Amino acid sequence: xxxxxxxxxxxxxxxxxxxxxxxxxxxxxxxxxxxxxxxxxxxxxxxxxxxxxxxxxxxxxxxxxxxxxxxxxxxxxxxxxxxx
Amino acid sequence: xxxxxxxxxxxxxxxxxxxxxxxxxxxxxxxxxxxxxxxxxxxxxxxxxxxxxxxxxxxxxxxxxxxxxxxxxxxxxxxxxxxxxxxxxxxxxxxxxxxxxxxxxxxxxxxxxxxxxxxxxxxxxxxxxxxxxxxxxxxxxxxxxxxxxxxxxxxxxxxxxxxxxxxxxxxxxxxxxxxxxxxxxxxxxxxxxxxxxxxxxxxxxxxxxxxxxxxxxxxxxxxxxxxxxxxxxxxxxxxxxxxxxxxxxxxxxxxxxxxxxxxxxxxxxxxxxxxxxxxxxxxxxxxxxxxxxxxxxxxxxxxxxxxxxxxxxxxxxxxxxxxxxxxxxxxxxxxxxxxxxxxxxxxxxxxxxxxxxxxxxxxxxxxxxxxxxxxxxxxxxxxxxxxxxxxxxxxxxxxxxxxxxxxxxxxxxxxxxxxxxxxxxxxxxxxxxxxxxxxxxxxxxxxxxxxxxxxxxxxxxxxxxxxxxxxxxxxxxxxxxxxxxxxxxxxxxxxxxxxxxxxxxxx
Numbered sequence: 340x341x342x343x344x345x346x347x348x349x350x351x352x353x354x355x356x357x358x359x360x361x362x363x364x365x366x367x368x369x370x371x372x373x374x375x376x377x378x379x380x381x382x383x384x385x386x387x388x389x390x391x392x393x394x395x396x397x398x399x400x401x402x403x404x405x406x407x408x409x410x411x412x413x414x415x416x417x418x419x420x421x422x423x
Numbered sequence: 424x425x426x427x428x429x430x431x432x433x434x435x436x437x438x439x440x441x442x443x444x445x446x447x448x449x450x451x452x453x454x455x456x457x458x459x460x461x462x463x464x465x466x467x468x469x470x471x472x473x474x475x476x477x478x479x480x481x482x483x484x485x486x487x488x489x490x491x492x493x494x495x496x497x498x499x500x501x502x503x504x505x506x507x508x509x510x511x512x513x514x515x516x517x518x519x520x521x522x523x524x525x526x527x528x529x530x531x532x533x534x535x536x537x538x539x540x541x542x543x544x545x546x547x548x549x550x551x552x553x554x555x556x557x558x559x560x561x562x563x564x565x566x567x568x569x570x571x572x573x574x575x576x577x578x579x580x581x582x583x584x585x586x587x588x589x590x591x592x593x594x595x596x597x598x599x600x601x602x603x604x605x606x607x608x609x610x611x612x613x614x615x616x617x618x619x620x621x622x623x624x625x626x627x628x629x630x631x632x633x634x635x636x637x638x639x640x641x642x643x644x645x646x647x648x649x650x651x652x653x654x655x656x657x658x659x660x661x662x663x664x665x666x667x668x669x670x671x672x673x674x675x676x677x678x679x680x681x682x683x684x685x686x687x688x689x690x691x692x693x694x695x696x697x698x699x700x701x702x703x704x705x706x707x708x709x710x711x712x713x714x715x716x717x718x719x720x721x722x723x724x725x726x727x728x729x730x731x732x733x734x735x736x737x738x739x740x741x742x743x744x745x746x747x748x749x750x751x752x753x754x755x756x757x758x759x760x761x762x763x764x765x766x767x768x769x770x771x772x773x774x775x776x777x778x779x780x781x782x783x784x785x786x787x788x789x790x791x792x793x794x795x796x797x798x799x800x801x802x803x804x805x806x807x808x809x810x811x812x813x814x815x816x817x818x819x820x821x822x823x824x825x826x827x828x829x830x831x832x833x834x835x836x837x838x839x840x841x842x843x844x845x846x847x848x849x850x851x852x853x854x855x856x857x858x859x860x861x862x863x864x865x866x867x868x869x870x871x872x873x874x875x876x877x878x879x880x881x882x883x884x885x886x887x888x889x890x891x892x893x894x895x896x897x898x899x900x901x902x903x904x905x906x907x908x909x910x911x912x913x914x915x916x917x918x919x920x921x922x923x924x925x926x927x928x929x930x
Contacts, residue, residue, distance in 0.1 A: 367513050367517065370705075371510050371513045374510050374671065377506075377667055378664065381661075381664070382658060383658050388636075389641040389645075390642045391658055392658075394502060394712075394716060397505040398709060401508065401708045401712065402705070402706060404512075404705045405704075405705040408705065411702065412516065412699050415698055419694065
């Protein structure tokens with residue numbers, strides 16, 4: 340394909356090994372896929388404090404996704420500093 | 424309930440807020456007639472304040488007013504805000520550190536600076552800037568609705584004129600306060616008051632989500648007292664599955680295309696800080712999820728339902744708070760919701776004005792003095808708020824959430840020029856421009872068609888099965904992307920290798 344860009348970025352290549360990149364990709368993708376796969380949580384039961392599964396599962400995953408994202412952030416920051 | 428006490432607490436805290444806003448303009452003193460000072464606080468905001476700006480953006484009238492309102496009226500589909508928040512920070516982790524680095528390397532202040540350089544086109548840059556500016560307008564209108572909702576309940580309970588008059592008065596007051604505040608304080612004032620806003624809001628959210636469900640007798644009671652809502656009560660009605668998923672993914676892609684969001688990211692001091700604070704932001708979203716559920720809890724409280732039928736569903740959260748707390752706390756919480764609309768609206772208006780002077784006017788009018796630039800930006804920020812008011816006539820308060828989703832349809836059309844250009848040089852400027860136009864036309868046309876060309880009550884277009892309902896923003900973006908990509912390939916095939924040579928010569 341043709342490159343239309345006037346200025347190609349110079350120092351933006353992500354450092355780090357392929358393994359590290361795969362782990363980061365997985366850490367970021369898991370929460371995104373879970374949230375987008377609505378049929379896996381569109382149920383009434385089991386309920387929690389009178390709340391249907393649909394509502395509490397999505398809310399709980401906000402916390403779980405933060406843990407996944409923190410892991411990814413940690414890896415990316417480490418890769419950026421070049422301390423692989 | 425002592426309505427006078429509510430009013431006094433609200434006003435006292437508001438005076439404090441205004442004082443803070445004005446002292447904010449003197450905070451780490453800078454020359455306020457300079458655009459850099461007014462619009463991006465001279466880029467001297469520490470990481471801490473910048474973090475407040477990004478995180479605080481989550482708690483706006485969208486959270487307190489629009490989402491609970493939509494859930495109350497239409498049901499389960501509007502819980503889409505929760506997975507949307509969950510995904511959008513993943514998107515931000517992938518895109519924002521890269522944008523920050525490019526911006527730092529090339530000394531960019533807005534994302535449109537990058538568009539101008541990448542595509543080497545002033546007109547495409549101006550087009551993308553104007554798109555961002557227009558997309559912010561309905562979002563600002565939503566904030567004004569939020570401010571109005573609080574005032575409607577508060578004034579309505581205090582005096583006994585008819586509700587319609589009160590609502591109008593409340594709207595005018597909200598608008599004047601917003602315009603005056605933005606004009607005088609700039610981003611510096613907004614950043615300083617954002618801290619006060621977040622403290623009040625955190626206290627309110629935590630207290631309210633503990634007390635109200637217990638007082639009402641839990642969600643079980645609320646669910647059992649509910650009538651059947653159009654998109655489902657306990658779960659999402661299967662008919663709306665595609666609508667839900669398209670709202671989730673498109674909103675997640677849209678958030679970090681908004682000028683105010685990018686503004687806040689570019690103000691942060693390092694990529695490492697961007698990653699860590701972004702990773703933690705979904706936890707902020709838990710409050711949003713619980714506030715959304717107030718749209719359901721309201722059904723468990725007859726006194727709240729009576730109030731909502733008097734002042735409209737846009738007052739779902741204020742009505743619940745009013746019915747379950749002592750006067751002083753109601754005043755405190757109402758102020759939180761009020762400035763929760765005011766501060767973000769101000770930040771949005773500043774990012775619009777900044778974008779207009781920097782990326783639309785300046786490239787064509789190079790001999791502007793810095794003082795002129797700032798004067799333009801300040802006056803434009805007022806004009807934009809007047810235009811934002813127009814959206815209030817197109818979309819009624821009951822469907823206030825549709826304002827934000829309309830903004831989404833518009834801002835999504837900048838995705839190829841901003842997000843794709845961030846990672847690739849393969850898009851060509853004419854194809855990107857035509858893709859933008861086609862996407863914008865398709866999105867807006869389907870939006871109007873979905874509402875039978877009347878005032879807007881939905882952003883979902885009904886296709887025949889199996890697609891059923893889809894968010895019009897998705898369709899617009901698909902049309903846009905297809906044209907931009909195919910166009911770039913065709914132009915590339917025609918020009919062959921000559922464009923590579925041309926690119927080298929231009930450099």
